[in-house]
Every structure is written in C-alpha cells, then in structure tokens.
Amino acid sequence: MAVGGSDGRTGYGVCRVRRATGAVLLLVGLTGGCAGLSARGADAAAAAEAFESAVRGGDHAAACFLLAPQTRSELMESRGAGCAAALGEARLPAPGARRGVQVYGRQAMVTFEADTLFLSQFPGSWRVVAAGCVPEPGEPYNCRVKGV
Template sequence: MSGQGRRLTRARPLSLCALLLVLAACGGTEQRSAKVSAAATAFETALSKGDRAALCAALAPQTRGEVENSAKKACADAITAQDLPAGGPVRGVDVHGRQARAVLVSDTLFLSQFPDGWKIVAAGCKPHPGQPYQCSVKGS
C-alpha cells in the first residue's frame, strides 16, 4: 500500500471519532434541555398544587436563602407570600453551560445546574425591553 493510501485509512477513523464527538455533544444539549424543562414543569406543578415543600426544594440554595431572609421565616412559610404567577406549560428552553432559561406561557424561570439537578435561581420574571428581567423571586 502506498504512503497516501495508509494516510487515508488512518484519517477515516479520526474523522469518524470527530463526528461521533459532535453528535454526542448535540445529544447532551437536548438531554440538558429536557432536564431543564422537567425541572420547570415540576416547579409549576408544585406551585399549582400549593406544595410549599416541593417549591422550596426546587429553589437554588441562594434563592431559598433570599426568600427566607427577606421574609424572616422558613422557606415553606415564606414562599406563598412571594406572589408567584402560574406560568403554565414550558414554551421554550435555552441552555448555556450550567445556566438555563425556561420560557413558560405566563412566566420565565432561570435555572442553574447543581450536583443534584437543575434548580430555580429566579422565578416570576418579566422581560423589560433593553433592561434585565424583573423577578419576584431571586437569589442574591
């Protein structure tokens, strides 16, 4: 076999490996988007059922701490005073690394990835053109 023939034979496995890595990365994004959507849906389900413990468990640690500090009560006692809107179904998800945004019919949630899953960093968020979102629940 000529030198060029050997190079082509070696190049194919490398090209195949590169393609597989790209495909695996795409699957990872879809998988993360699905997990973000599931976390947002679980939060909305807990909100609709009035499940205060589940709402608090869905919050990121700093967000839960901010809810407790601002109300000077335990999260389960303070979360209902936050006047969170019923967001409805998830319409879209944007994932950027370990941060995500879930756009619902009537709300926008911001999430971060933690070792135990995606947690709500901010909720009750309304867009304001040219300005940051205004959120009724957020971490410090």
C-alpha cells in the same frame, strides 16, 4: 423583593440574571433555535415544570427543595419567614404552557406563557435560581423570587 433598590432591578441577583440571559441569547443565536431539546434541556425543563407544578399545587415545601440554596436563603431572609410560607407570599404567576427552553453551559432559561424561570445545574439536578420573572424592555428581567 428588592435587592439593593426599591424597584427590584439592582443588585447582584439581577446582574446574574442579566448575564445568564445574555449567555442564553448568545447560544440561541449560534444554534439557530434548534427544534429538539437536548438531554440537559429536557432535564432543565422537567425541573422547571416540577417547580411550577409544586407551586400551583400548593406544595411549597417541595417547591423550596427545587430552589438553589442561595435563592432559598434570600427568599427566607427577605420575607422573614420559612421557605414554604415565604414562597406562598411571593404570589408567583400561573405559568401557562411552556414556550421554550434555552440552555448554555450550566445555566438555563425556561419560558412559559406567563412566567420565566432561570435555573443552574448543580451536582445531580437543576435548581431554580429565579422565578416569577418578566422581561422589561431595555432592562434585565424583574423576578419575584431570586438569589443574591
């Protein structure tokens, strides 16, 4: 899904992912990669794992509920379908085991063996703002699902 360009790396949604990534990396540098998860980190990880589990189980309606509102809207608009159908068409990778959770403020990045999710904290819950993200050297993450 491209936002502003055909390569999927331009536009406001990717800029947000780039800023979130920079903030997360700053936090990791300051904390030295603390071993234990904070309560907020555990909550972000739980939301990411619930999203991945719903997608893998084919329960796209449940996965859509875990998307941030702007991400859900962009997904439906870009694919011209309801959220559940559009999420199924996105062909998100099977995540594999969770590798890490990094939280800074109201933003989080949860990495799996084959997927990275970016989340934001909303009142009462963490929501996925980008999924199916892969790092590209010298570039922001390229995400299959993201908000604008």
